Amino acid sequence: MEPYEIEFIGENRIISITPNFTHDKIYLICGEFGPFRAGLPVNVPLWLAIMLKQKQKCHVIPPDWMDVEVLENIKEEEKRSRFFTKMPNEHYMVEAKLILGSAAEDVPNAPEIKTIIKDIWDIRMSKLRTSMDALMKTGGGYGRLDHLTMMEINSVKPLLPAAMDNLLRMQMVRTCVTNCNILSFRHILLYFHLHFVLFTNISECMYHPSDHLIRDTFMHSTLKDPWISVLDFTLVS
Structure with a gap:
């Protein structure tokens, strides 16, 4: 599976937005969403939220985990543990990339959040490289690593x-x-x-x-x- 395919899957994550327009319920292949009422939160797929945001039709409500304190706790736990810790969701990197890239003004402390998420990714990649190195040195035929996300697994695919x-x-x-x-x-x-x-x-x-x-x-x-x-x-x- 290629990175763009993983991103496509991650774009179907459901998030909340606050629309600034009124519209009836819409029916899509992936489900039905709405009705849309100006000023009232509604759940939509991530790709639809980004599209509406780019057209200045809504404000994105950040996920609960996209908070400085929450992410700092995740980062510290990841640093302390020898194993991979469970992340907020399977596609946290896709979600962060799209939201912080298109709706950073809707996320409090966006620059700091972006830095912490990058630190978490680097820590996990370091663990993954160490695990792969240990596997190769021992001559093992397989290994088990829990709580890896699809994007992280894909990062070792070329090697x-x-x-x-x-x-x-x-x-x-x-x-x-x-x-x-x-x-x-x-x-x-x-x-x-x-x-x-x-x-x-x-x-x-x-x-x-x-x-x-x-x-x-x-x-x-x-x-x-x-x-x-x-x-x-x-x-x-």
């Missing part, structure tokens, strides 16, 4: 899957070296290359252009270890 794939391949090479007592660095490189080609064939259901070249190389090689013959047969057959 973690590729890193785990490379870790798995290195573990396979290490296992082969241990089991077969292979001491030659050339053996290790050839084994790694063969597995890369094999994975490519499985995932793409087609032969790698260099398969037959590799096969011929091994057929005429002086390296006669059993594991080479087995893998060579697997690639060719």
